[in-house]
Amino acid sequence: MDVDSSPRQIMSMEDSLKENTEKDRMEEEDPFSKEMPHQDAMKVIKEGIEEAIGDDPLLCDLPTDVTPEEVSLQVALEYGQAMLVNVCREDGEVMPIVVLQGASVLDLKKAIARYISLKFNREGITKSVSWRFVWRRYWLSFGGHNLTQDNKLIKDYGIKNKDPVTFVKRLKGKGAGY
Incomplete structure (x- = not known):
């Protein structure tokens, strides 16, 4: 420091040193101020989400790698804005599919495809499903009636919350729709 420095300059330098020291101290206390690799950051976020979901009675049934769409559908289900449709496969597996109240048959089919994909x-299965093939070979059926019209609302078929819908093999022959 220069001997000729004025008291103002000295005070200014002291203030600057204090600010830098405070800034360093704040960075040490704040875990988010330091840079971290992407995978580490994702791990911290995933652990936080798992903790939040596990503690919430509304969301505790959801998987740990939940998507935003699954969360919003689960909340809509709890508020009565969506319904659960139990889709039964030939092998006996029951798939719990959540769709909004005003869903069409096409919306249900898309929800089934999304469920299988997730x-x-x-x-860790890398197999892909040809949904075009599936829907050409099978109908969705409820109460002995095939859901043949994609644009028709599922509630128009009489489907309510927690009702079972099954896959039924389409019959080959005239008028089978191919």
């Missing part, structure tokens, strides 16, 4: 991803 299930495969979570189980």
Whole structure:
């Protein structure tokens, strides 16, 4: 420091040193101020989400790698804005599919495809499903009636919350729709 420095300059330098020291102390206390690798940050976020979901009675049934869409559908289900449709496969597996109250048959089919896709991803299965093939070979059926019109609302078929819908093999032959 210069001998000729004025008291103002000295005070200014002291203030600057104090600010820098405070800034350093704040960075040490704040875990988010330091940079971390992307995977570490994702791990911290995932652990936080798991903790929040596990503690919430509304969301505790959801998987740990939940998507935002699954959360919003679960909340809508709790508020009565959505319904649960139990889709039964031929092998006996029951798939709990959540759709909004005003869903069409096409919306239900898309929800089934989304459910299977998420299930495969979570189980590490790399197999893909040709949904065009599935819907050409099978109907969805409720109460002995096939859900033949994609644009028709599922509630128009009489489907209510927690009702079972099954896959039924389409019959081959004239008028089978191919």
